Amino acid sequence: MKINTDNLVQEFTQTAQRLMKGYETLSKINEIDVATAEKELVWKDGKISLFRYKNENKITVQTPILIVYALVNRQDMMDIQPDRSYIRNLLSLGLDVYIMDWGYATQADKFTTLDDYVNGYIDDAVDFIRETSASEKVSLMGVCQGGTMSTIYSALHPEKVKNLVTLVTPIDFSTNDGLLFRWAKDMDVDAIVDHYGTVPGEFLNSGFSMLKPMMKSAKYMTVLNSLDDENKMMNFLRMEKWIADSPDQAGECFRQFMKDLYQENKLVKGELELGGKKVDLKNVTMPLLNIYAEEDHLVPPSATKPLNNLVGSKDKELYKFKGGHIGVFVGSRSQKELAPAVAEWLKKRDK
């Protein structure tokens, strides 16, 4: 049995040196830039904004695409940095891209409901795009919870939606494959919403960090090895900035999403009601591209895949992406593989 104590001593004391280097590197940083792709504010209602990305390339897909991100965390992750930007990729592939910005909810928004988001803000944004572009319909690209909302919208307003793309979207909440799905079933959602009004982002983040309990400590030790590489350090800092940027959630929307979907799985059962109307997934008849991440610990594949069997669409495709929930957007494979695949799929269905 051999133990090289010299190496061990050096290894351990090098950690201290790296910490000092970390201090030096971090103290010099004055700005962490994310979401730098140029865009223009085209519509606003209170805290909710609609942006259109400026596209220097030729638009080859005429139907505009509206990205609907989740209410949890910010859409900046889709444009985290110039060389890892799902959005820049879509723009370079000739898409006319709009994006919803949900803003930062405050206590004044505690009564905003899921109906307000879907039949209110999303519908208004879609109508705006339809009125100002040459297109009668809009393609929707929903991400995670935004995908759930986009699917619900498509079921309620199929006449306005040309194509539906869902990315890592939870639809069937009966699964217990993911910890969030497991824990949500025991939560007293009414107690949470009645106390907070607008559910704090920190509350949600504390739950997310428990999904990988060792990661928080381990990643900071791993990054110590990258301190000399400014690019790697900035990549890390951008992700950290995005993770920390967690908006509060409008209470009534949170209540319905958690109770009706996570706990009672009403969407799949056909019992979900929004604005007095039942949401029937069979009314989703437009072409569907449903993308799931094989190693997704936040939204397991068993929650995403069932959508294809529930919709009325004849033209539907299930796309498996080898990676995790965030890797779908920021991973290098995503830039080379996913964005081109999505653009190609939309191009074929642009007539």
Place this chain on the structure above:
Amino acid sequence: MEKSKTFFDTWIENQNKVVNNWVEMNEKIQGQMAGGETLQKGTELYNDWLKNQMNMFNSIAKNAKNGVNAAESITENTKAATDMYNNWLNTQMEAANKWSETMKNLFTDFYTQNQQAYKTFGTVTNMQDAWMNAYKMMNENMTNSFKGLTNNFSLDSTKDIFNNMLKGNDVYQKVYEFWTNATKSMQSGNFSMENFKNAFDPIGYKTILDKLFGFDASGQVKEFFNNTTRTIQDFQANMHKMSKNFQDMYQGEGNLLSGMLPVDMQAMTEMYKTYFNNLRSSFSPFFKLATPGKETELAEVAMDIVDNYALFMMKGAQMQHMIYNAGNKAMEEVMNDLQNKVKDGAEFTSFQAFYTEWTSTNERIYTEFFNTDEFSQLQADLIKIDLEIKNSYQKQMEIMLQPFPIVLSKQMDEVYETNYELRKRVRSLEKTVKELQAMITDQAYNKTSDVAVHSEEEHKASSNGKAPKATASAKK
């Protein structure tokens, strides 16, 4: 006021009793978890080690820390701190390496050549501990100094990241301490799970898990109770002060009043009005605060808090206990794996490899544990009780702040709800207006088209004496 003081004093006494009872309970739970005697023995041994071996780098660490504190600007601080620590660390590394080499050689020579001498040099392991503990102390001093310097970071995000790096390093270091126990056994050739278990320091390992999961319930709860007690005491003191101010003012006004008699009635009336308004505006908060029945409500809310806190502490301890057990299971699995590698004659040149293994094993075991019904239900219970306690405190604050010109959260809720309803109504009306405008535009367009068609028909009809026929409007 006298009545209120008695109630608050009693409430504070009850709070302190609850805290003391919980602290005793927590110690009992820890004792049961770790196995009473082992816990105490381990603690004594560990403390003795630290006390007897904290001498090597103590003065150097102190000087380095003072040097950092003397620096003036962030640039100078960075340079001063890093240059100093770099130089110092290089020196220590050389010394540590040299020491390590010397000790290794000494150990090998004496062990193989002289068993008796080996027994004397059993203190090699103590010296290894000496280095370990001295290094730990140096690290602590360094990290404490750096913590203060991060206040000069321009971004909160970079400050948070560096603080997290320090915490990560803390955990890393503590895991290293546990690993060195295993390596000591390996070096002396008697590494086995049985020996490892006997040498295992449960308190030390508990601190790792506490740091990972942010547990320090006794400290936090005590601090919370102390803060709450201080808040109540301050509130009482302020009430006394305000009461005193009023008394002084009353006295002054009263003297002024009596000095004015007998005088002009008009002037007297005016002065009395002013005096009465001042009296009313100064004293009215006290009248409201002492409203009968509010003390009962406060008392009931306080009792709810006490009950819920006791429940929270018990369930919190239960949760911690479950997490500690999961942590122990993970450590055992890692050590079993290490034992198998020892049997296969593996060479260990890197602690990082062990740390990576420890991290991934813990991740797997904790994920399995978090996926149990037991954990899920307990977590949900803790969140609910925590919210109930916060609700009770909020209610208390509302009762106490109600006399003051402060808008309470439940009053704001009414405003928010009205605001929301109005916005919804406006949106609906805007949509209706838009639809109506579209209809009017359509109709106007169609009417224009109809007029054009009628003109032609009228022209023809007037030529041949017939009335024009109605024609279908052109549709868009």
